[in-house]
Amino acid sequence: MAMKAPASSNSYLLLAPLALLLLAAVVFLLPSLNGARVGSDGGLGVLCARRSAGAEDYTVAAPAAPKEEEKPELSLLVGVLTMPKRYERRDIVRLAYALQPAAARARVDVRFVFCRVADPVDAQLVALEAARHGDVVVLGGCEENMNHGKTHAYLSSVPRLFASSPYDYVMKTDDDTYLRVAALADELRGKPRDDVYLGYGYAMGGQPMPFMHGMGYVVSWDVATWVSTAEEILARNDTEGPEDLMVGKWLNLAGRGRNRYDLKPRMYDLSWDMDNFRPDTVAVHMLKDNRRWAAAFSYFNVTAGINLHHLSP
Ligand SMILES: *[C@@H]1O[C@H](CO)[C@@H](O)[C@H](O)[C@H]1NC(C)=O
Numbered sequence: 561m562a563m564k565a566p567a568s569s570n571s572y573l574l575l576a577p578l579a580l581l582l583l584a585a586v587v588f589l590l591p592s593l594n595g596a597r598v599g600s601d602g603g604l605g606v607l608c609a610r611r612s613a614g615a616e617d618y619t620v621a622a623p624a625a626p627k628e629e630e631k632p633e634l635s636l637l638v639g640v641l642t643m644p645k646r647y648e649r650r651d652i653v654r655l656a657y658a659l660q661p662a663a664a665r666a667r668v669d670v671r672f673v674f675c676r677v678a679d680p681v682d683a684q685l686v687a688l689e690a691a692r693h694g695d696v697v698v699l700g701g702c703e704e705n706m707n708h709g710k711t712h713a714y715l716s717s718v719p720r721l722f723a724s725s726p727y728d729y730v731m732k733t734d735d736d737t738y739l740r741v742a743a744l745a746d747e748l749r750g751k752p753r754d755d756v757y758l759g760y761g762y763a764m765g766g767q768p769m770p771f772m773h774g775m776g777y778v779v780s781w782d783v784a785t786w787v788s789t790a791e792e793i794l795a796r797n798d799t800e801g802p803e804d805l806m807v808g809k810w811l812n813l814a815g816r817g818r819n820r821y822d823l824k825p826r827m828y829d830l831s832w833d834m835d836n837f838r839p840d841t842v843a844v845h846m847l848k849d850n851r852r853w854a855a856a857f858s859y860f861n862v863t864a865g866i867n868l869h870h871l872s873p
């Protein structure tokens with residue numbers, strides 16, 4: 561359990577309750593759907609299922625005529641930072657990802673990311689969820705109820721957690737963002753695979769995009785790897801404070817993430833009146849209640865052709 565990450569000098573080795581220990585150290589990756597195999601990744605006691613072909617991870621409706629194993633052109637890990645108590649929201653977000661068309665020629669995995677779950681009830685329920693869905697990652701380096709340093713813990717854990725099958729890109733997003741994975745993959749396809757920082761650029765201090773808005777941003781694997789080793793971030797206490805802005809600060813001070821891309825206006829906040837959806841959306845943010853999620857599903861035709869009245873037995 562050698563955790564290179566630093567924020568966790570307090571030992572998570574000493575966790576008392578067994579359930580907690582299990583939960584804290586265990587990462588479930590997608591089990592079974594397509595005969596994924598369950599292996600064990602020593603270091604962290606990681607339960608880990610790897611798929612043979614990656615692209616259709618969360619397609620429920622099988623993609624029209626799956627071609628014979630197209631080699632992915634890029635791979636992307638999407639980490640949805642969420643909190644234990646948000647069970648209902650997570651259900652909705654899970655469905656939102658599951659019912660999207662798969663991104664062509666891309667290996668995309670979606671994981672729900674938690675810090676250590678302190679509450680014993682939540683620990684049980686999240687463990688259940690992890691076992692059922694296999695899409696939960698629990699980080700050792702942060703506490704769920706503190707809300708400090710979660711993004712840092714995420715970005716700096718990923719290179720180690722997924723060392724055996726690295727991704728080209730690592731995304732951080734939230735559970736009030738509807739991400740259209742295929743559109744994002746198409747944006748990434750032609751981009752460099754190194755030194756990338758992409759998202760909704762937030763103009764500040766005369767710079768066009770010193771940092772990316774927290775609705776969702778992507779860094780390349782090398783950038784995440786750099787974050788995981790950058791002692792300077794911790795030395796400056798730069799994991800405290802508004803984290804998404806901080807990510808920009810880390811990168812700016814170190815001259816990283818220089819391949820920077822602003823996906824405005826294809827990433828945006830949904831307005832109060834919910835009237836600014838656009839067909840070329842990559843991500844729409846501020847889906848903070850069921851009504852707003854419903855509006856998104858309706859606009860993007862996710863539920864088109866599903867007639868509930870015909871679903872009686
Ligand atoms: C970082 O935080 C610690 C504990 O709060 C403090 O002792 C230290 O002086 C801080 N370092 C900097 C560079 O601000």
Ligand SMILES: *[C@@H]1O[C@H](CO)[C@@H](O)[C@H](O)[C@H]1NC(C)=O
Pocket residue numbers: 838839859860861864
């Ligand atoms: C949803 O379907 C309608 C009717 O087919 C179509 O006109 C519209 O462009 C679709 N919307 C999106 C976002 O694809």
